[in-house]
Amino acid sequence: MTELLPRLLAGFLPVLIFLGVLIYLDSYKLVRLRWVLFTIVLGGAAAAASYTANGVLLSRLPIDFTTYSRYVSPLVEESAKALVLIWFIRSFCAA
Numbered sequence: 001m002t003e004l005l006p007r008l009l010a011g012f013l014p015v016l017i018f019l020g021v022l023i024y025l026d027s028y029k030l031v032r033l034r035w036v037l038f039t040i041v042l043g044g045a046a047a048a049a050s051y052t053a054n055g056v057l058l059s060r061l062p063i064d065f066t067t068y069s070r071y072v073s074p075l076v077e078e079s080a081k082a083l084v085l086i087w088f089i090r091s092f093c094a095a
Helices: 004-025 033-060 065-092
Strands: none
């Protein structure tokens, strides 16, 4: 458990640096920081939902882990991300 925190920091640090650079380079300030943070939270919720759905599906489908990871899991994860985008477009006309 004590090894988890350094791994999480090592995993999130490049993402946070990249996000900071993107926000800095947005010279026209087209996207408010509040919306960027909201989108990150929605992405985390989609990832959590995908994780849960993948666990349930993996336990119920009669296929091995490797086959599931290669063919089924990407469909679940990409569908969750697509739902977030569809929600944005339908709710805010962000097209």
